[in-house]
Structures are given as structure tokens and as C-alpha cells.
Amino acid sequence: MDMSIALILSQDGITNGAIYALLALALVLVFAVTRVIFIQQGEFVAYGALTLAMMQSGVLPATVWMLVVMGALVTALDGGLALKAGQGRRAAGVAGWNLGYPLALAAALGGLAVDELPLAVQVLLTLAIVVPMGPMMYRLMYQPIASAPVLVLLIVSVALHIAMVGLGLLFFGAEGQRTPAFSEFSLELGPLMVSAQTLWVLVVSALLIVGLYQFFGRTLYGKALRATAINRVGAQLMGISPTLAGKLTFFLAAFIGALSGVLIAPITTIYYDTGFLIGLKGFVAAIIGGLASYPLAAVGALAVGLLEAFASFWASAYKEVIVFTLIIPVLLWRSLTSHHVEEEE
Amino acid sequence: MKLRNTLLAALGLAFAATTAQAEIKVGVVLSATGPAASLGIPEKNTISLLPTTIGGEKVSYIVLDDASDTTTAVKNARKLTVEDGVDVIIGSTTSPASLAMVDVAAETKTPMISMAASARIVAPMDDKKRWVFKTPQNDQQMASAIIGHMSANNVKRVSFIGFANAYGEGWYEQFKKLAEAKGIEVAASERFNPADTSVTGQALKLMSVKPDAVFIAGSGTPSALPQKTLRERGYKGPIYQTHGVANNDFLRICGKDCEGTLLPVGPVQMARSLPDSHPVKASALAYVEKYEAANGAGSVSSFGAYAWDAGVLLEAAVPSALKTVKPGSAEFRAALRDALEGVKEVAGATGIYSMSAEDHLGLDDRSRVMIEIRNGTWSLLK
Numbered sequence: 073m074d075m076s077i078a079l080i081l082s083q084d085g086i087t088n089g090a091i092y093a094l095l096a097l098a099l100v101l102v103f104a105v106t107r108v109i110f111i112q113q114g115e116f117v118a119y120g121a122l123t124l125a126m127m128q129s130g131v132l133p134a135t136v137w138m139l140v141v142m143g144a145l146v147t148a149l150d151g152g153l154a155l156k157a158g159q160g161r162r163a164a165g166v167a168g169w170n171l172g173y174p175l176a177l178a179a180a181l182g183g184l185a186v187d188e189l190p191l192a193v194q195v196l197l198t199l200a201i202v203v204p205m206g207p208m209m210y211r212l213m214y215q216p217i218a219s220a221p222v223l224v225l226l227i228v229s230v231a232l233h234i235a236m237v238g239l240g241l242l243f244f245g246a247e248g249q250r251t252p253a254f255s256e257f258s259l260e261l262g263p264l265m266v267s268a269q270t271l272w273v274l275v276v277s278a279l280l281i282v283g284l285y286q287f288f289g290r291t292l293y294g295k296a297l298r299a300t301a302i303n304r305v306g307a308q309l310m311g312i313s314p315t316l317a318g319k320l321t322f323f324l325a326a327f328i329g330a331l332s333g334v335l336i337a338p339i340t341t342i343y344y345d346t347g348f349l350i351g352l353k354g355f356v357a358a359i360i361g362g363l364a365s366y367p368l369a370a371v372g373a374l375a376v377g378l379l380e381a382f383a384s385f386w387a388s389a390y391k392e393v394i395v396f397t398l399i400i401p402v403l404l405w406r407s408l409t410s411h412h413v414e415e416e417e
Numbered sequence: 418m419k420l421r422n423t424l425l426a427a428l429g430l431a432f433a434a435t436t437a438q439a440e441i442k443v444g445v446v447l448s449a450t451g452p453a454a455s456l457g458i459p460e461k462n463t464i465s466l467l468p469t470t471i472g473g474e475k476v477s478y479i480v481l482d483d484a485s486d487t488t489t490a491v492k493n494a495r496k497l498t499v500e501d502g503v504d505v506i507i508g509s510t511t512s513p514a515s516l517a518m519v520d521v522a523a524e525t526k527t528p529m530i531s532m533a534a535s536a537r538i539v540a541p542m543d544d545k546k547r548w549v550f551k552t553p554q555n556d557q558q559m560a561s562a563i564i565g566h567m568s569a570n571n572v573k574r575v576s577f578i579g580f581a582n583a584y585g586e587g588w589y590e591q592f593k594k595l596a597e598a599k600g601i602e603v604a605a606s607e608r609f610n611p612a613d614t615s616v617t618g619q620a621l622k623l624m625s626v627k628p629d630a631v632f633i634a635g636s637g638t639p640s641a642l643p644q645k646t647l648r649e650r651g652y653k654g655p656i657y658q659t660h661g662v663a664n665n666d667f668l669r670i671c672g673k674d675c676e677g678t679l680l681p682v683g684p685v686q687m688a689r690s691l692p693d694s695h696p697v698k699a700s701a702l703a704y705v706e707k708y709e710a711a712n713g714a715g716s717v718s719s720f721g722a723y724a725w726d727a728g729v730l731l732e733a734a735v736p737s738a739l740k741t742v743k744p745g746s747a748e749f750r751a752a753l754r755d756a757l758e759g760v761k762e763v764a765g766a767t768g769i770y771s772m773s774a775e776d777h778l779g780l781d782d783r784s785r786v787m788i789e790i791r792n793g794t795w796s797l798l799k
Contacts, residue, residue, distance in 0.1 A: 249670075
């Protein structure tokens with residue numbers, strides 16, 4: 073191994089690490105605010121990438137129908153409650169957002185020649201389809217059991233993960249997809265050949281991390297989420313709705329997932345079940361951060377990415393083993409250094 | 418008492434009915450979903466084209482999906498043999514799943530015809546594998562075609578990258594042995610997982626030994642990733658792939674990076690371009706036309722032909738097994754096994770099968786041709 077190989081491997085590791093970092097941040101965020109271990113994070117990655125790929129091949133992405141169905145269920149639940157309470161205007165609002173919006177989106181997609189739109193518009197449409205599934209999923213699956221033990225929430229996540237993989241197979245088919253790069257431009261830095269897509273991944277990840285930092289530090293909603301993460305009951309007493317916090321968190325997590333998918337779709341072939349492995353590596357990183365610390369999770373993600381790149385060079389047959397075995401010393405170290413808090417029953 | 422008699426009579430009738438209408442039950446395990454789905458789906462489409470009567474007996478097919486998962490494949494094989502009592506198993510699509518199913522076939526003494534490539538499914542012959550046959554060319558036949566092409570083109574050093582599973586390992590063993598015999602050095606050997614999203618590390622390692630050619634032993638669309646990475650990293654030399662990539666999804670995913678890729682395939686892939694003198698042309702074309710009539714022009718792939726040839730073998734073997742016993746019994750399964758072993762010069766879509774006690778594949782060099790990807794499609798190398 074010489075310097076140039078080490079540099080190329082580092083570049084590869086950092087690119088993958090950036091994606092893992094985004095996913096790890098989303099996992100930490102979701103766990104901190106709602107105590108949900110968000111296993112289906114990876115599925116949002118695959119849904120994002122494959123929805124974009126379907127648009128580019130000129131097919132109406134089936135995910136939009138999933139959005140319509142989820143929206144209809146939310147409307148039935150929330151709209152029904154609002155009507156019962158005699159809040160007609162609120163019911164109309166619920167229906168508008170949860171039913172009107174998906175239907176309008178489906179109509180727009182059906183009417184447009186989606187494969188001829190500029191890439192930026194396709195990306196926005198992809199996000200417009202996939203991201204609202206996050207808060208809807210929270211409303212339908214997690215809100216009714218928001219105070220259940222972590223284990224119950226985890227089991228719901230596993231179920232949703234399996235359901236989403238199955239639906240993914242139905243929507244996108246068994247074959248993999250690759251989308252064209254955002255631009256063909258590439259940069260030569262000594263031995264390094266940095267493609268535009270790599271730069272996109274790094275820049276967008278960095279912007280997103282800074283954006284999240286600002287969001288949590290400066291805005292009222294961000295502070296509300298932080299408050300909920302630190303003390304759920306206390307935050308509720310201060311007038312912060314745990315439902316709103318949950319939906320907002322899932323919105324962010326779905327956004328991060330779908331955006332990651334869109335970013336990596338030109339770099340690698342995405343299958344309907346690829347998301348799980350990517351999500352798991354984000355999870356390893358989140359564990360390094362103890363499912364609580366954002367900076368540690370981000371550092372952990374870069375470490376996972378780099379370890380993976382170098383392991384694939386030195387011992388490619390054992391790459392996954394090496395990456396996932398990392399979790400054992402990390403857990404050991406965490407359980408020895410941090411002090412354990414029993415979960416309230 | 419009366420009720421009991423009626424029941425007994427009914428039971429007797431039921432038994433009489435089953436013996437009178439003995440049918441041959443074929444259990445099929447294939448990977449219609451999961452990573453190997455692009456192989457399993459054409460196989461599944463082909464099963465519906467297989468003969469519904471052989472030697473005057475009705476044949477019924479029970480198809481189960483293993484989702485490209487070894488454990489599920491074994492579970493399905495067990496269900497088919499124990500619950501459904503099938504006379505023969507066709508399956509599975511992938512080598513790891515087929516290797517694992519060998520135990521079930523041997524334990525229940527049910528003949529099994531695998532549609533997976535690894536030579537280890539039927540060799541070395543032992544007490545278990547005597548129940549197992551397979552239709553795809555061995556890695557060895559395919560590897561010898563590749564190595565023949567390499568040595569004809571002065572390749573002296575090769576880098577190898579294969580799947581980190583039984584498929585990749587099987588190829589590595591075969592390839593290394595044959596390459597060294599021809600004086601070709603395997604300078605680097607790497608592995609990757611079908612689900613990997615990056616193989617940059619492996620690609621660098623492959624290129625760092627300055628090979629004359631790179632050989633990628635993977636199947637389906639995941640095999641495009643190493644090739645794309647190698648080209649991105651500036652590797653200009655020839656790239657060989659296995660016949661495992663010979664489907665149109667691979668062309669779609671790999672795009673222009675796959676231009677010039679060399680690979681051996683079964684004759685069915687090139688059935689229309691084969692010279693008329695080729696011994697497999699007629700039987701291969703028969704399958705191609707039947708498949709495309711049902712599934713649309715240009716839809717045929719080698720994988721479906723493996724399932725087709727399992728049907729061809731059954732058609733050749735079942736009549737002689739039927740001479741002695743009726744289906745649905747252990748004796749029939751044993752007779753069918755012996756009959757399959759006795760198949761001689763039977764032309765399938767993949768090649769000419771001549772089985773023996775030692776060779777449960779029975780294919781020779783007539784079962785493959787070398788092709789190149791040119792202008793985004795497959796073309797026969799002269």
C-alpha cells in the first residue's frame with residue numbers, strides 16, 4: 073500500500089462515512105425524542121433512490137400511491153376525531169394536508185412527463201413523495217403507543233421495516249437501479265479522482281449537519297425537540313406537544329433518509345433491500361455515539377466508513393465481519409465508562 | 418357402526434383414487450425474489466412451459482420461492498419432500514441454496530436437479546450427491562473457455578475478484594487450478610458481497626498488481642459494481658465476467674462501462690447467431706421460440722434454459738423409470754435417479770447431456786461459446 077492508495081481509500085471511506093453520518097444523526101434524533109429505534113431509516117434511503125430512478129425511467133412511482141393510502145388513513149383517524157369534537161375547520165385542514173396534498177401530487181405526476189423534467193425538479197418531487205411518509209408513519213404506528221416501553225417500539229419498527237422491504241419489492245421490482253450522476257464533472261487532485269457526485273455527497277452532508285445544528289440551537293421548534301429529548305414530561309408541562317415533536321422528528325428522519333438515497337443513487341446500484349445494510353452501518357455509528365451524542369455519532373460514522381474502505385482493501389472477504397464486530401468493543405467500552413440508567417417501567 | 422363403515426369405505430375409495438390417478442409430482446424451489454431474482458424469474462416463467470404429461474402420466478409442478486435465502490430453500494425442500502411427497506425436486510437457483518439442499522435430497526432419497534452453477538453441487542461424487550444432478554455448465558467448463566481465450570490473447574497475470582460466497586469460492590478454486598496449469602498467474606484474489614455499495618478498496622488492490630486482465634466472478638447485476646469501479650479508477654485492460662451476468666438487466670445497470678466485456682455463455686443465449694452446424698442450435702432454438710412466444714421477443718436468458726433442461730432430462734428419464742414402478746413411492750424415486758444417471762446424448766437448450774455414475778452433469782465443450790458485449794448487446798466471438 074502506498075500513499076495514493078491510502079488517499080483513494082480514505083476518500084471512498086469518507087464519502088460512505090458522510091452518508092452513514094447523516095443516517096446516524098437521524099437515528100440518534102429519533103431515539104432521543106421518541107425512544108423509537110428507527111430501523112426503517114434504511115428503507116427511506118432505498119425509497120428515495122428508487123423513486124427517483126422510477127421517475128427517470130418515465131414511470132409513475134408507485135410510492136405516491138402508498139402516500140395516498142397513508143394520507144387517507146391519517147385523514148380518517150384525525151379528521152374523524154376533529155369532526156367528533158365539532159371542529160369542522162380543523163377536519164378540513166387535516167383532510168387538505170393528508171389527502172388533498174398526496175392526490176394533488178399524484179395528479180401532477182400523472183399529468184407531467186416526469187422523465188423530461190430537470191433533475192433538480194425530479195429530486196424535489198422525490199422528496200415531496202417520500203418525506204411526508206415519515207410523519208404519517210409516526211401518526212399511524214407510533215403515536216397510539218407513544219408511551220410504550222422501548223422494546224415494544226422496537227418491535228413495531230422491525231415490523232414496519234419488513235413491511236417496507238416487501239412493499240419496496242412490489243413497487244420497484246427485484247432488480248437494482250442506478251441513476252445518472254448529477255453532473256459528469258470530475259476533479260483530479262494528485263492521485264485522487266474526485267467525481268462531482270462525491271463532492272455533492274460531502275457538501276450536502278456538511279450543509280445538512282450545519283443546518284441541523286442551527287435548527288436545534290436557534291429555532292423554537294428545534295429547541296422544543298431538544299427539550300423533549302432531554303425530559304419528555306418536563307417538556308410537555310412547558311406546553312410542548314409530544315405528538316408534534318414526534319411528527320417533526322420523523323419528518324426530519326425521512327428527509328435525511330430520502331436525501332441520502334438520492335445522493336448515493338448515482339454512485340452505487342440500489343436494490344429494494346439495499347437500505348437495510350446502509351441503515352445498519354449508520355446504526356453502528358449511532359451506537360458509538362451511545363444513541364445520544366450527535367458529534368460522537370458523526371465521528372463514529374466516519375470511522376465506520378474508513379474502516380470499511382480499508383478492510384475491503386486488506387481483507388475483502390471479512391469486510392462486513394470487521395465492520396460489525398466493531399460494535400462489541402464499543403459496547404464494552406461504553407458499558408464500562410458510562411453509568412447505566414434503568415428505563416422507567 | 419354404520420357411520421364407521423361408511424368412513425372406511427370412503428377411505429378405501431380415497432386410496433383407490435390416488436393409486437388410479439398416480440401423477441408425477443415435481444417440486445420446484447427457485448429464487449423468484451431477493452438478490453438472485455433476475456435468475457429465478459426466467460426459471461419460474463419456464464416452469465410453466467414444461468411438459469404436463471410425460472410417458473402418459475400427468476405431471477404437476479409445485480413451485481416455492483426461497484427469496485434467494487439458503488435457509489428458506491432448505492425449508493422448502495423439506496416441505497416438498499415430507500409434506501407433498503414429491504418424486505423429484507428441481508432447484509434451487511443459487512449455488513449456496515442448492516448445496517444446502519443436497520442433504521435433504523439424500524436424506525429423503527429424492528432425486529434433485531439443481532439449476533445452479535457450482536461444480537461442487539455434484540462433485541466429488543459421494544453417497545449424498547448420487548441423488549443430485551444439475552443442468553448448468555460447470556464453472557470448470559466455463560472457466561476453461563475463459564482461460565482458453567486468455568492464453569490465446571497472451572494474458573499472463575490475472576486479478577481475480579469474486580462473490581464472498583459459494584459462487585465466488587467455487588470459481589476461484591476452478592479458475593486458479595486451470596489457470597496455473599496454463600501458466601497464467603493469479604496475482605490478486607479479492608472478494609465482495611452482492612449487497613456492497615462500494616468496492617473501491619478491492620478494485621485498487623486488483624489494479625496494484627498490474628494485471629493483464631481482470632476476472633470478475635459474480636452473478637446478476639451486483640457484478641456490475643466491480644467493473645464500473647475498475648473503469649472509474651482508470652483500468653483499461655480486458656475484463657472477463659462469468660456467464661452469471663448474461664442477462665439484459667446487467668447491460669442496463671453497467672451501461673458503457675461494460676463495453677468489451679468478455680464472457681462464456683451457454684449456446685441458448687446466442688441461439689439465433691449460432692452456425693447451423695452447431696449441435697445444440699436446434700434444441701436451443703426450440704426453447705427460445707417457446708419462451709419468447711409466451712414472454713415477448715428478446716426476453717430469453719440462459720437461466721430459464723437451466724429450468725427447461727431439467728424438464729428435458731425428466732422427459733428423457735421418466736419413461737424408463739415408469740416401466741418398473743408407479744410414481745409416488747420410494748422405489749419410483751430410486752428408479753428415476755437411476756434413469757437420470759443413464760441419460761445419454763440428450764440435447765437440451767444448454768448442451769448435450771450424457772450422464773454417468775461419476776458425472777451428474779454430463780455436459781462437454783459443446784455447452785458454451787465465448788461472447789463479447791459490443792454496442793450494448795451480446796455478440797458471438799468468432
